[in-house]
Amino acid sequence: MFRSKKAKNFKKQGSLKQRIKKTISSGKFKKVFKGSLAFISIITIFVSGRIFYQELLNAPFLQIKEININGVKRVSKDEVLELAEIELGDNIIAVDIAEIKKRIKKHPWIETVKINRKMPDKLLLEVKERTAVALINLDALYLIDNRGSIF
Numbered sequence: 001m002f003r004s005k006k007a008k009n010f011k012k013q014g015s016l017k018q019r020i021k022k023t024i025s026s027g028k029f030k031k032v033f034k035g036s037l038a039f040i041s042i043i044t045i046f047v048s049g050r051i052f053y054q055e056l057l058n059a060p061f062l063q064i065k066e067i068n069i070n071g072v073k074r075v076s077k078d079e080v081l082e083l084a085e086i087e088l089g090d091n092i093i094a095v096d097i098a099e100i101k102k103r104i105k106k107h108p109w110i111e112t113v114k115i116n117r118k119m120p121d122k123l124l125l126e127v128k129e130r131t132a133v134a135l136i137n138l139d140a141l142y143l144i145d146n147r148g149s150i151f
Contacts, residue, residue: 058091059091061120061121062093062121063089063091063121064090064095064121065121065122066121067081067086067088068122068125069081069127070124071128071129072129073129074129075107080104080107080110080125080127083104083107084100084104084125085103086100086123092120095117095123100113100115101113101115104127108130109130110127110128111128111130113127114126130143130149132144132145133146
């Protein structure tokens with residue numbers, strides 16, 4: 001009953017095989033294909049990297065098996081470990097060195113802390129304690145170190 005009319009500028013396009021060849025050989029198709037391939041490659045690299053990182057976080061050979069604390073005299077090693085909030089068995093990659101330093105330096109006797117990872121399973125903490133050189137009375141007794149800091 002209803003017949004569709006062909007457009008006036010309609011021309012026969014040829015077989016499906018010929019149309020596919022023509023589309024593939026066009027420059028626009030090549031640009032889209034290269035862009036899609038690059039996008040897929042980037043996503044694949046990102047996902048693979050993320051999976052690899054997660055596997056490293058769960059790897060048993062990267063668990064901390066030894067924590068060495070050097071330079072402590074007035075502060076006990078147990079106090080330093082408690083302040084650091086790290087334990088044997090924690091992942092050495094997941095340990096946040098800057099945060100550990102910040103927590104340990106809250107102790108009044110500790111002046112500086114250096115933390116080194118000894119891959120794959122050791123953590124080395126070098127602590128430098130303050131040296132008290134004077135005593136001051138400010139409503140209570142406080143110590144002064146060689147830099148003039150009150151603690």
